[in-house]
Amino acid sequence: MAPVSSLAGILGLSVVSGVNLYLSVLAVGLAERFHWVAGLPPELQILGHPAVLITAGLLCLLEFFADKIPFVTVIWDGLHTFIRPIGGALLALGAAGHLHPTVQVLAMLAGGTIALGAHGTKMGVRVLAHSTPEPAAHSLISLAEDAGVIGLLALVYTHPYVAIPVLAAIILAILLMLPMLFRILQFMLAGFKGRIMAWVKQPGRSDVPLWAELAILEFDPSGSGRVVRAFARRVKGTTRLKEGYLAHTKNRWFFLHHGLFKSKAILMDEGPDDPVRIDRGTMWDSLVFLKNGKPQVFFVPKDWSHMFTDSKTPP
Numbered sequence: 001m002a003p004v005s006s007l008a009g010i011l012g013l014s015v016v017s018g019v020n021l022y023l024s025v026l027a028v029g030l031a032e033r034f035h036w037v038a039g040l041p042p043e044l045q046i047l048g049h050p051a052v053l054i055t056a057g058l059l060c061l062l063e064f065f066a067d068k069i070p071f072v073t074v075i076w077d078g079l080h081t082f083i084r085p086i087g088g089a090l091l092a093l094g095a096a097g098h099l100h101p102t103v104q105v106l107a108m109l110a111g112g113t114i115a116l117g118a119h120g121t122k123m124g125v126r127v128l129a130h131s132t133p134e135p136a137a138h139s140l141i142s143l144a145e146d147a148g149v150i151g152l153l154a155l156v157y158t159h160p161y162v163a164i165p166v167l168a169a170i171i172l173a174i175l176l177m178l179p180m181l182f183r184i185l186q187f188m189l190a191g192f193k194g195r196i197m198a199w200v201k202q203p204g205r206s207d208v209p210l211w212a213e214l215a216i217l218e219f220d221p222s223g224s225g226r227v228v229r230a231f232a233r234r235v236k237g238t239t240r241l242k243e244g245y246l247a248h249t250k251n252r253w254f255f256l257h258h259g260l261f262k263s264k265a266i267l268m269d270e271g272p273d274d275p276v277r278i279d280r281g282t283m284w285d286s287l288v289f290l291k292n293g294k295p296q297v298f299f300v301p302k303d304w305s306h307m308f309t310d311s312k313t314p315p
Contacts, residue, residue, distance in 0.1 A: 005039075005160045009095040011167040012156035014111040016149045017088030018118025020067075021080070022060040023149050024091065029053045037157045043097035067142040071282060077123040078188065081116075088115020117174040117181075124177065124184040127241075183241040187231050187299070190243070191283040194301025202306050203229075212245045215256045215263040220249030226273075228307045230255065230298040231284075236291065237266045246287070246298060248273065253289055255298070268296060278308055 016024040025047055031037040032048030046052065066076040092111020096104045122145065156163045197203070208227045216227065225248045232242045235255065244257030253268040253275075268289040276295075277288040284299040287308065300308075 002160075004164065005157075006096065006099060008156045008160035008163045008167070010092045010107045010111060011114065011171070012152055012163060013091040013095050014088045014114035015118050015167060015170055016152055017091055017111070018084050018115035018120075019122050019145050020060075020063065020149050021084045021087040021115075022056050022063055023146060024153065025087070026053065026056040026060050027150055027153050028091075029056060031153075031157065041094060041097040043094035044091070064142075064146075067145075068139045073126055073142070074123075074188075074283075077119070077126060078192075081119065081123075084119045085112045085116040088112055088118075114171060114174075117171070117178075120181040120185070121174050121177055123188075124181050127184050127188065180240065183239070183243070186243060187241045190229070190231070190301050191299075194303040195283050197303040198301075198305070201303070203303055208245060211258070211263055212247075212256050215265065216247050216249065219247070219254065219265070225249035226307055228300055228304045230287070230300050230304075232257070233286065233297040233299050235266060235296045235298065236294070238264075241299075246300075255296075266296075267291070269293075274308055280305075 013024065013028070028037075028040075028044060029047035029049075029052055032040055032045050033053065047056075063076070066072050089108045089112030092114075093104055093108040095111075096107035099107070125141065152163070152166075155166065205227060208229075212227065216225070227245050227247045230244060230246045232238045232240065232244065232255065234240075235242075238244075238255070238257060242257050244255050246253060246255055252270050255266040255268070256263055257266075258264075268291050275287040275289050277286075279286040279288075284301060285305040285308070287298045287300055289296045289298070
């Protein structure tokens with residue numbers, strides 16, 4: 001294979017493995033089996049073996065259905081946090097099988113890293129889409145991902161010179177999304193921990209960090225109001241899934257979070273002791289406040305949700 005084709009194969013397999021590993025293996029294996037692609041390294045030709053195709057096909061079918069169910073897809077992606085990067089590293093190593101051993105090692109490391117980034121981006125998109133839990137929306141996203149995997153692989157092995165700048169743009173986009181990916185990881189860990197801890201221990205004021213307590217004292221020297229851990233879902237003045245603490249003092253709610261150099265506070269409208277709406281969920285509860293008449297939505301882990309009553313929950 002020419003150097004450009006090899007580079008396109010390494011990068012392409014790394015990216016698509018992070019999105020749908022089983023579909024990637026199945027697509028390349030079928031292309032090898034039916035001679036749709038010529039000149040694959042021997043290490044990738046094994047993907048055309050009937051046993052590999054059958055196994056990849058069954059796993060791909062399982063993922064096809066798991067990827068369409070809002071709550072199941074989050075668990076499925078969480079379980080594949082280690083599987084997809086390992087698969088991406090092995091496929092990248094196979095694509096570089098005819099190259100110098102040093103290049104093979106570099107390809108394997110890059111493949112795992114890129115696959116992990118692509119997987120994190122996919123998981124991040126799904127977590128954000130989880131706020132719209134209609135199965136149809138998740139099905140459309142999943143189908144778009146599958147079509148993207150097939151289309152990108154076809155581009156890699158038919159027009160490698162075009163595929164390389166496309167892949168470079170995708171990798172750059174993944175790098176730009178890293179801050180969001182870290183917030184999503186923190187958000188998911190808080191959700192899983194909160195679901196478990198809700199059965200064991202309910203946190204209280206003593207679990208609020210010192211920086212938040214000091215910020216609260218600026219608004220309420222008595223420090224007697226309620227405080228709850230929260231993640232901003234749709235809040236003006238901060239980024240998506242920003243972690244912070246909702247505090248209620250002097251008949252007003254505000255959201256405290258870390259800024260670049262100091263903590264910041266986003267004030268809500270004056271109102272009742274509880275949010276205007278509380279939506280109970282499996283992993284998180286959604287709280288809706290108002291600011292200038294516009295809804296401000298927060299996610300609260302289940303272990304902190306005992307701070308709120310269900311009196312505002314719609315029937």
